[in-house]
Amino acid sequence: MIPNYKVQVPQESIDLIVEVLKSGWIGGDGPKVKEFETKIAEIVGNKNILALNSGTSALQLALRIAGVSGGEVVSTPMTCFATNAAIAQEGADIVWTDIDPETGNIDPYDIAKRVTKRTRAIMIVHWGGFPCDLDLINKIAKVFNIPVIEDAAQALGSEYKGKPIGIHSDYVAFSTQAIKIINTADGGLLATKRRKDWETAKRLRWYGIDRDKRIDGPTFWHYPIKETGSKMQMTDILAALGLGQLPYLDDILKHRRKIAKIYDKAIDNNKNLKRQKVIEGAKPNYWIYTVITQGNKHRLELYEKLKSIGVRAEEAHRRNDLYPVFKKYKKEELPGVARFDESEIIVPVGQWVTEEKADQIAQVLANF
Structure with a gap:
């Protein structure tokens, strides 16, 4: 039976994974992760890229930085459960919004009807990698002064008006889960429009620690941690798996x-x-x-x-x-x-x- 989904692992990925295993750095935020982030940044045309342990983590970071807790998020019901689970996990109420039955994507005109004083973000999904009407959605968001979060889990490589998905909105979350076009077994990517949001997400993906501000002492080191995050990093092993596929x-x-x-x-x-x-x-x-x-x-x-x-x-x-x-x-x-x-x-x-x-x-x- 010919399937809709199939895991693809080229020899290049296997070779790179072996190289990582022999390197001694198999954990998070290593040289392969940085290389993967750099190459994805070139593909989507956005230098503000972070590699994570899942696409869901990318959504959660975007929602956290957008400050949705205690408010509402306008969202589509036609999506993977993870999209709306992330909203609930961040302590926001979901406001269900209709879709265009011809595109499968959220209806921009219905978004405008659902926005209230409690709305903290608009969550959109590119169904099957088919881009939403990003110009109109971002225009609506600008009127109400609320951010747009793109669930682009399925949309790496898609384009809108000649530009890759990943640069149009405040936050864009990709998935590199096992059956995606480029996979890292499990993983995700967050793209941000503002460098400040990228810096915040970078801290939050590793407990809230800014690794660039390490303070060394004679017997230990410490960081000026000011907020708590989670462990959401991608490992070098998984980044190597993705790197081997990018040439294809x-x-x-x-x-x-x-x-x-x-x-x-x-x-x-x-x-x-x-x-x-x-x-x-x-x-x-x-x-x-x-x-x-x-x-x-x-x-x-x-x-x-x-x-x-x-x-x-x-x-x-x-x-x-x-x-x-x-x-x-x-x-x-x-x-x-x-x-x-x-x-x-x-x-x-x-x-x-x-x-x-x-x-x-x-x-x-x-x-x-």
């Missing part, structure tokens, strides 16, 4: 976009299906390829058709606002979420999908 990033993106075009053509000739809409100025990385069916029954029928040719189709995420853990937050009428949640299904688009297999999948999509 361009080829990975080209392949995914090529396969996506094959599916696009098939779906565009079928009135029974739709593909996830790409907004003007957006260039997705196609971490996943989302097909929009006519409803759950229709979705299950497509699942069976693809299964018959050895292809795994599945739902990417479930709407978060229905989870019991979030029952204390106000229920909202979210028609876009309801439509998308009952109709989305994803099909394989990774580098393990050959063009020959993609043509076979496309034939099913064209004739379904």
Whole structure:
């Protein structure tokens, strides 16, 4: 069965990991972590990059620095549970916001309706690596003087209006978890617009310690610690795993976009299906390829058709606002979420999908 997700570990990663194991520095914030941060900074065009132990940690740091505790965060229910779990963990109330059922992304106009005096941040998610309307969202945020946090867990390599995701908003959180386009087994990255926020995040990812301000004594050393953080660093072993994959990033993106075009053509000739809409100025990385069916029954029928040719189709995420853990937050009428949640299904688009297999999948999509 051809999967939607597959771990990719090239020989270069293995060689670098062995090198790290022999170096004596296998823990956090070592030379490989710094090298990984530098190379990611070049890819996204933002020097304010921190490597972390997870994408969730990146979200939590952004929320902490934004000062959301005790306030509200406007967010989308159509995402991985981790997005909204991070908000709850930081002591903020989640305000559910509708999405555009054609894009799967948060509806900027609905954001404006949900902002109150208690709103401390806007959390957006690039579904499947398809960029949101960042210009409009940041314009709304500027009007209300609140920060935007991009959950770009799925969007490394995506672009918006000719610029990489990672530079448009106050905070951008990437994931390098095992099945992402670039993986470090588990890990994440935080990009900040302001250098001051980067400096704060750098302290908070290691208990609140500023390692550049170490004070040495004859028998011990200490730091002027002024706030408490957590242990959120990426290790050199995991950074090495990611570094070995970076030379392949361009080829990975080209392949995914090529396969996506094959599916696009098939779906565009079928009135029974739709593909996830790409907004003007957006260039997705196609971490996943989302097909929009006519409803759950229709979705299950497509699942069976693809299964018959050895292809795994599945739902990417479930709407978060229905989870019991979030029952204390106000229920909202979210028609876009309801439509998308009952109709989305994803099909394989990774580098393990050959063009020959993609043509076979496309034939099913064209004739379904």
